[in-house]
Amino acid sequence: MSAHTKNLRNVVTLGHSGSGKTTLIEAMLFEGGAIKRRGSIEGHNTVSDNTDLEHEREATIFSHQMFVNWRKNKINVIDTPGFDDFVGGVIASLKVADTALIVLNAAGGVEVGTELVWEYVEQFETPAIFVINQMDHPKADFEATLQQAKERFGSKLVPLQYPLNSGDGFNRIVDALRMVMYEFPTEGGKPDKKPIPESEMARTVEMHNALVEIAAENEEGLMEKYFEAGTLSEEELAKGITIALAHQQFFPVFVASGLKDMGSGRIMGFLEDIAPSPADRPNRVMEDGSEVAYDPNGKTTLFIYKTSSEPQVGLLSYFKVISGTLKPGDELVNADTGETERIAQIFVSEGKDRTPVNMLEAGDLGVTVKLKSVRTNHTLNSRGTDRKVRPMQFPESRIRKAVFAENTADTEKLFAALNKIKEEDPTLILEIDQDTHETVLGGQGQLHIDLVKYRLEKEYGVNMLMRNPRISYRETITGSADAEYRHKKQSGGAGQFGEIHMRVENYDEGMEDPKGMNIRQKDIEELPWGGTLAFYWCIVGGAIDNRYIGAIKKGIMQQMKNGPLTGSPCQNIRVAVYDGKMHSVDSNDISFQLAASGAFREAFSKANPQLLEPVYRVEILCPDESTGDVMGDLQTRRAMISGMDTEGHYQKILADVPLAEMNDYGSTLRSITGGKAKFLMKFAEYQLVPQNVQQHLMKRHAEEKVEA
Numbered sequence: 001m002s003a004h005t006k007n008l009r010n011v012v013t014l015g016h017s018g019s020g021k022t023t024l025i026e027a028m029l030f031e032g033g034a035i036k037r038r039g040s041i042e043g044h045n046t047v048s049d050n051t052d053l054e055h056e057r058e059a060t061i062f063s064h065q066m067f068v069n070w071r072k073n074k075i076n077v078i079d080t081p082g083f084d085d086f087v088g089g090v091i092a093s094l095k096v097a098d099t100a101l102i103v104l105n106a107a108g109g110v111e112v113g114t115e116l117v118w119e120y121v122e123q124f125e126t127p128a129i130f131v132i133n134q135m136d137h138p139k140a141d142f143e144a145t146l147q148q149a150k151e152r153f154g155s156k157l158v159p160l161q162y163p164l165n166s167g168d169g170f171n172r173i174v175d176a177l178r179m180v181m182y183e184f185p186t187e188g189g190k191p192d193k194k195p196i197p198e199s200e201m202a203r204t205v206e207m208h209n210a211l212v213e214i215a216a217e218n219e220e221g222l223m224e225k226y227f228e229a230g231t232l233s234e235e236e237l238a239k240g241i242t243i244a245l246a247h248q249q250f251f252p253v254f255v256a257s258g259l260k261d262m263g264s265g266r267i268m269g270f271l272e273d274i275a276p277s278p279a280d281r282p283n284r285v286m287e288d289g290s291e292v293a294y295d296p297n298g299k300t301t302l303f304i305y306k307t308s309s310e311p312q313v314g315l316l317s318y319f320k321v322i323s324g325t326l327k328p329g330d331e332l333v334n335a336d337t338g339e340t341e342r343i344a345q346i347f348v349s350e351g352k353d354r355t356p357v358n359m360l361e362a363g364d365l366g367v368t369v370k371l372k373s374v375r376t377n378h379t380l381n382s383r384g385t386d387r388k389v390r391p392m393q394f395p396e397s398r399i400r401k402a403v404f405a406e407n408t409a410d411t412e413k414l415f416a417a418l419n420k421i422k423e424e425d426p427t428l429i430l431e432i433d434q435d436t437h438e439t440v441l442g443g444q445g446q447l448h449i450d451l452v453k454y455r456l457e458k459e460y461g462v463n464m465l466m467r468n469p470r471i472s473y474r475e476t477i478t479g480s481a482d483a484e485y486r487h488k489k490q491s492g493g494a495g496q497f498g499e500i501h502m503r504v505e506n507y508d509e510g511m512e513d514p515k516g517m518n519i520r521q522k523d524i525e526e527l528p529w530g531g532t533l534a535f536y537w538c539i540v541g542g543a544i545d546n547r548y549i550g551a552i553k554k555g556i557m558q559q560m561k562n563g564p565l566t567g568s569p570c571q572n573i574r575v576a577v578y579d580g581k582m583h584s585v586d587s588n589d590i591s592f593q594l595a596a597s598g599a600f601r602e603a604f605s606k607a608n609p610q611l612l613e614p615v616y617r618v619e620i621l622c623p624d625e626s627t628g629d630v631m632g633d634l635q636t637r638r639a640m641i642s643g644m645d646t647e648g649h650y651q652k653i654l655a656d657v658p659l660a661e662m663n664d665y666g667s668t669l670r671s672i673t674g675g676k677a678k679f680l681m682k683f684a685e686y687q688l689v690p691q692n693v694q695q696h697l698m699k700r701h702a703e704e705k706v707e708a
């Protein structure tokens, strides 16, 4: 259960939902002897999909860590959800995997889920192996799937195998690396190795030669030998393609049927012979740029890639040993919190089950319990080591809902439960919007949010309601205006007096200083809600004492927090205070604060105030045939299309879309493309709101003010 670094293979399965990842892993575990009988998706008894939620949906929702021994090697396998709403599991798994196993459905070709995971594989620079799976499916089409994959992923995709038959009777695979034909018994499992039929020889030799060329191209010494001898030995061939795979110069394509248990043994053999161990991967680059090798004799460092909680057990922390050899009882320091953690027990994970082990070498994956301060993305080090693994970045929310408890009395319970669920799921965001004061839950899609709601009810007994959240608008001005404002109060006791003359203008970074003013002080301030206040103090002849600057700025800021149009924060404004009056007895901070507020309000209102709305950069990937529908829908959302790119049979559309128009976009996109499109969104900037929308929002604000 423990293995040396060089005997480890860390594999992540990736691919469109339903391509057969979980089923294929089940076959691998069975062939490697990790399980005595193969479970199935419909039987709700696979090692990977082991939660009630997954049984109910018959799909993977969480990433799951398992392992299987294959000859001398330990293959750690992480299964990931193909459903895009759970992309967090894909990112976390790729972070610790050394090889990606990309599963394609031979009956479906390159589906959009595969497109998206490919982008992550490229980002992480993970060596990748493709499997054209479900060859037993009546509609399986190896050639068409391979063709699509080549068109999309490029010429580095090279088949190592092809099927001799497909559909119901599928049982024969020709292997061009080993130059053999595998013939499977009807029940699958261990194939007979047979000579390649004469009629297939020419094709297989051609494929074999293509592999020899890849090997030769990727190692200088081999190229010379290849030229001299016209071929390479088996060993040289293996060495060459090992290098090519490790450097993402070669993506081999395998053939399999996970359901019929055909082909998984050969894939594991390839993982053993050719795929990189952690020791063969480039050094890990830490946050400070330093490099750490997967060295079992180095100082111990762990990286936490996932946490989850289990009733009775508490928090489980899943990790990769980045360096050193971890043993039970080790004391490690959390580089993110400074807390010392004692690792009482270490386990290897087998889906739902765990087995304690007495050591894990660098590169291995494991799980531990009861750590106090540990969260996803944390690094733990042996004392005296100061490493921090670069944290994973997760995509921004693609759906946002204002949430509240059905019974107000449950509010505290709801948020405590949400915080717990969020701890296990870094793609879930829970925040109180500073402007709208709503509690907003952000996630990756409707299903993601629905599952949270479901868990709250089932596991925590609390009902959550949701609605589309209010948008945080901003206010600015497009013109320039002056105002003079006097604050004066003389009833009873001490009086108050302050008078301010100011000019407000729109502020643009890098603009020239205001003309005709005597600038005495200039403060460019980043506002807590985004944007800038450029404050110019241009008082001459001591009309207002310098000691009131603080109070005056405070007055301006108070007004800016609560803009005159809709009560939204103001931004990108330049204020020049150039004149005023003070009184030797009655002037004080509060007088000038109020005068500044008043002057700002007046000037702002005269300077052509405008509402700004958050605009998101949306990246959509959709099949060619749906492009028209997707564009048509975008037009109804006030979108500005900024780019289009062809990627295989897909179009990548870039558009800037106001957040107010993005409600439930995921569901709409799914319905207009039959679930064949994906999208990402990221805040871009605040932009002016069209006049009609501004009028509507101001009216709504005025009505709400009256109601309040």
Ligand SMILES: Nc1nc2c(ncn2[C@@H]2O[C@H](COP(=O)(O)OP(=O)(O)OP(=O)(O)O)[C@@H](O)[C@H]2O)c(=O)[nH]1
Residues within 6 Å of the ligand: 015, 016, 017, 018, 019, 020, 021, 022, 023, 024, 040, 041, 042, 058, 059, 060, 061, 080, 081, 082, 083, 133, 134, 135, 136, 137, 256, 257, 258, 259, 260
């Ligand atoms: N005919 C056939 N069906 C398969 C094969 N592999 C999986 N299936 C079926 O396809 C469905 C989905 O299989 P899964 O293994 O759950 O696919 P997955 O890729 O793990 O799906 P997600 O977890 O949603 O990403 C199930 O009904 C399987 O029985 C195969 O090789 N041949």
Ligand SMILES: [Mg+2]
Residues within 6 Å of the ligand: 021, 022, 023, 049, 059, 060, 079, 080, 081, 082
């Ligand atoms: Mg699955």
